Amino acid sequence: MSTSPSPQNPASAVWLVAEREIGSKLRSKAFLISTGILLLIALAGILIGGFAGKSPAPDAVAATSQTAAAVESLPNVTVTEVADRAAAERLVLDDEVTAAVLPAEGSPTGIVILAKENPPSSLVMGLSQSPEVEILEPATTNPFVRYIVAIGFGVIFLMAASTFGGTIAQSVVEEKQTRVVELLISAIPTRALLAGKVIGNTVLAMAQILLLAAIAVVGLIVTGQNELLAGIGAPVLWFAVFFLFGFILLASLYSAAAAMVSRQEDIGSTTMPLMMLVMAPYFLVIFFNDNPLVMTVLSYVPFSAPVAMPVRLFVGEAMWWEPLVSLVILLASCIGAILVGAKIYENSLLRMGARVKLGEALRG
Template sequence: MSTTDTRRGGSTLGAGQAIWLVAEREIGSKLRSKAFVISTAILFIGALAIVIWGGFQAANNSGTPVAVTADAQQYVAQAEGLDVTDVADRAAAEALVKDGEVDAAVVGDSSSPLGFAIVAESSAPTSLMLQLAQVPPVELLAPEEGNAALGYIAAIGFGIVFLLAASLFGGTIAQSVVEEKQTRVVELLISAIPVRSLLAGKVIGNTVLAMGQILILAAIAIIGLTVTDQTALLQGLGAPIAWFAIFFLFGFILLASLFAAAASMVSRQEDIGSTTMPLTMLVMAPYFLVIFFNDNPLVLAIMSYVPFSAPVGMPMRIFLGQAQWWEPLLSIVILMATCVAAILIAARIYENSLLRMGGRVKLSEALAG
């Protein structure tokens, strides 16, 4: 064996072997669970049904009255299902929108990165947004009267996927840790595997499963939009979905480590909530924030840099065209640094609490060792 082999408790397993052994155990136990397989299948079928239904609804939602200025004609040339009214200038387009003769106007805009913008009364028609290859800035003449429907739909999508995946797997990790403590299985495990390798294996195993679900959901979205011929919307969602997967990876590792550490501080299943409740609130917060503030640029900007909400906030800003090219890179660096710090703290808590049976271990004791 190499000098890196672990001999604590008589183990001759290398660190990598020990971690992968635990990860395989976690993955195998989930895949053998009928409840996990059935719930995952229902999730995938439901997601596919929603994507296909939404795509056909968008395809059938034709005849949307739209005013188009002369300098914006090329941006709607390939769009289908629009009842276009040609106007001379922006003022004429806005007049038609205010009078209710058209649902929105597409106008040339030199300040827009795409060269054009949408003008609407209270919210841009979803059918129009779906027909455009890229989502341009939207200017509302009466913003207090409504919300951007497309942004709201995207907010629900990113928010609920993060909420379900993080809470499901976070709770599963916590229950697994406490079950092993309660049944004394953990004493057998650490006789062959170092405590930190046990933690790493649990996190990696559940991360593989969670990322697998995210990637399959992304594939379902691509397939559904392709089947319904919504290639324009697919192009607009491509970058946000890719960034969501990247942010979710590090965000999940961060939360999974903390869930395992929090669960190691108790010895009974009924006590899990006392230590994991703060983490559950951190998982739920991004969902509610993005739902209620999806049209608030300031709140979304703050969310995109806070590590616990960045996996939802930054992809949302990218979808809405609010993020500069460098912002996702800066945000992911902050998230990765926080992730490393959280892993170090979680490993210390886990190592100092795992073999303590009986009452709840205080956080100060877990950190002090």
């Protein structure tokens, strides 16, 4: 007959702590409400941006056989061919077309635009004579879309890191204040407690990321942005992979930083440097999203790679091997953070009272 695994078993202990972390969040109304609000904001932003970015309805324009070819070459215009000026005027006055383009002798352009009140500005600009322009280095993507994608990845990573990082820190200090931690580590190893906290919150954070990705896909499909959806698919997958290891790195450091204090009021003193490590790269990616050199550097820095590298992949500036190299660097940093964080966590968890200095926590 099989028996349930003992809590002293490291793997079982880790999973027990992870289940406890996940269960406590899913029972929290504040967490569920904040998650729902986040998903609604994301959906609203995608829908509003999608509908606002759609091309406006085409302008109905009347034209004679002499001007029809010039008008048909313009974007977002439907042409109704008429026999003469009288027919064109009648369509304009009856609001069947927004304007009419007719030949005009003596006019510098050889045409005249008839409108009931105001002619469409796009029609006027399209028929105006402009110098020929040659772009030597054309942009690979729309600068506005590039900026929005950078903000999207950045905001998601920043909010997840700050929200769940803060939750982990509060949980660690609360267990110290209430002395619950003494009961926990009498039953399970200290490192199993740390690993369970990190894994549990990572599962929740990844679940949020997957929900946001699903909402983004639905929103892009509803708004007819299939081209953008096709282009952002691979970067989103890379973002999920980078986010996973980037969050584990931060979660380990947040747990270690929180273990160095014994009161909720002191959490900020040890976690603020971590928040700055997250916020600084976020703002750098936003401000320098169109600077290839800065973005290349940021895509190899562990704290900014989860945002910078997917943006570079989206705009086509990264070679196929670059995300692999960046991921290796992030993995190495993640392992280092786990080892350092575990040492600080073990050496600080049972020390009450004054804040434990970093040097003391590392020495033990």
